[in-house]
Amino acid sequence: MLRLSKRVEYGLVALQHLAKRGDVATVREISDENNISYDLLAKIMQDLKRDGMIYSSQGVRGGYALMLAPNQIPVTRVVDALEDQSTITECTSDHESCTREGACTIQGPMHRLQEQVERVLNSVTIAQLL
Amino acid sequence: MLRLSKRVEYGLVALQHLAKRGDVATVREISDENNISYDLLAKIMQDLKRDGMIYSSQGVRGGYALMLAPNQIPVTRVVDALEDQSTITECTSDHESCTREGACTIQGPMHRLQEQVERVLNSVTIAQLL
DNA sequence: CCCATATCGGACTCTTTCAGTCCTACATAG
DNA sequence: CTATGTAGGACTGAAAGAGTCCGATATGGG
Ligand code: SF4
Ligand code: SF4
Numbered sequence: 001m002l003r004l005s006k007r008v009e010y011g012l013v014a015l016q017h018l019a020k021r022g023d024v025a026t027v028r029e030i031s032d033e034n035n036i037s038y039d040l041l042a043k044i045m046q047d048l049k050r051d052g053m054i055y056s057s058q059g060v061r062g063g064y065a066l067m068l069a070p071n072q073i074p075v076t077r078v079v080d081a082l083e084d085q086s087t088i089t090e091c092t093s094d095h096e097s098c099t100r101e102g103a104c105t106i107q108g109p110m111h112r113l114q115e116q117v118e119r120v121l122n123s124v125t126i127a128q129l130l
Numbered sequence: 131m132l133r134l135s136k137r138v139e140y141g142l143v144a145l146q147h148l149a150k151r152g153d154v155a156t157v158r159e160i161s162d163e164n165n166i167s168y169d170l171l172a173k174i175m176q177d178l179k180r181d182g183m184i185y186s187s188q189g190v191r192g193g194y195a196l197m198l199a200p201n202q203i204p205v206t207r208v209v210d211a212l213e214d215q216s217t218i219t220e221c222t223s224d225h226e227s228c229t230r231e232g233a234c235t236i237q238g239p240m241h242r243l244q245e246q247v248e249r250v251l252n253s254v255t256i257a258q259l260l
Numbered sequence: 261c262c263c264a265t266a267t268c269g270g271a272c273t274c275t276t277t278c279a280g281t282c283c284t285a286c287a288t289a290g
Numbered sequence: 291c292t293a294t295g296t297a298g299g300a301c302t303g304a305a306a307g308a309g310t311c312c313g314a315t316a317t318g319g320g
Pocket of ligand 1: 089090091092098099100101102104105106107110139
């Protein structure tokens with residue numbers, strides 16, 4: 001499919017929101033202002049927190065905020081945090097394996113492609129989304 | 131998901147095979163030598179033909195062969211021929227549209243990302259797979 | 261003229277992934 | 291102690307992916 005999941009898109013929007021805000025923001029605030037499903041975004045935020053790029057505080061006046069500077073968060077990291085299958089093929093992933101491996105004649109080129117795609121995704125950070 | 135479909139991978143393998151051969155090859159030959167499902171590959175070859183990068187001859191001693199030089203077939207073209215959704219997001223596709231368009235705050239950056247990914251996929255051709 | 265060999269193309273199944281929802285539990289400031 | 295948050299599991303429905311099956315059509319060679 002070669003397509004980013006909605007989870008990643010929403011994650012990027014949310015991180016952009018946090019970056020613009022500079023302060024703690026609630027899921028409700030982000031989901032309302034950006035027309036994103038509250039429940040869905042709530043899950044995404046939890047995943048982003050698990051990764052460590054944002055932190056959370058529970059209870060009244062709680063919410064989420066960035067842990068890092070916007071230019072310290074490349075898109076790659078967001079993709080990795082929100083997507084299980086973030087590689088161009090199975091064989092270029094380290095937690096997957098393809099049954100065709102060994103017989104396949106395009107593994108080399110695929111690895112090289114993967115590298116280049118990662119380079120692109122690494123060169124863009126949340127700071128570029130502002 | 132950000133992953134190439136098996137259809138694309140098999141298509142690349144088949145094109146690589148045709149390039150190495152330089153002559154007409156049957157689907158059976160390609161599927162056998164590369165451990166790819168015959169039926170599945172047959173469909174893929176039809177799509178590649180429809181695109182115009184290969185031609186076919188039916189009947190006895192028939193098969194498929196390249197229409198273009200290997201370095202004239204970039205990966206992008208193969209992806210476009212074999213995959214409906216070949217873009218990073220819906221809004222960067224020209225035959226799709228996203229309901230969030232207009233409200234979305236990351237459309238610009240996504241378009242720029244799309245361009246860069248295309249540049250990468252365009253820089254690699256079948257000639258690089260040999 | 262026939263037949264073996266190919267491509268052509270539609271329909272179909274099974275599995276996985278995706279997007280989104282729902283509901284309960286837990287933490288905490290005021 | 292309560293309103294306002296996050297935490298997290300389970301669940302649904304729709305869509306995409308991979309692969310199969312079968313009948314039709316074209317064609318070179320005996
Ligand atoms: S080994 Fe070949 S078929 Fe398997 S994932 Fe890598 S490229 Fe794709
Ligand atoms: S408009 Fe926003 S949400 Fe819709 S596809 Fe483009 S980036 Fe994704």
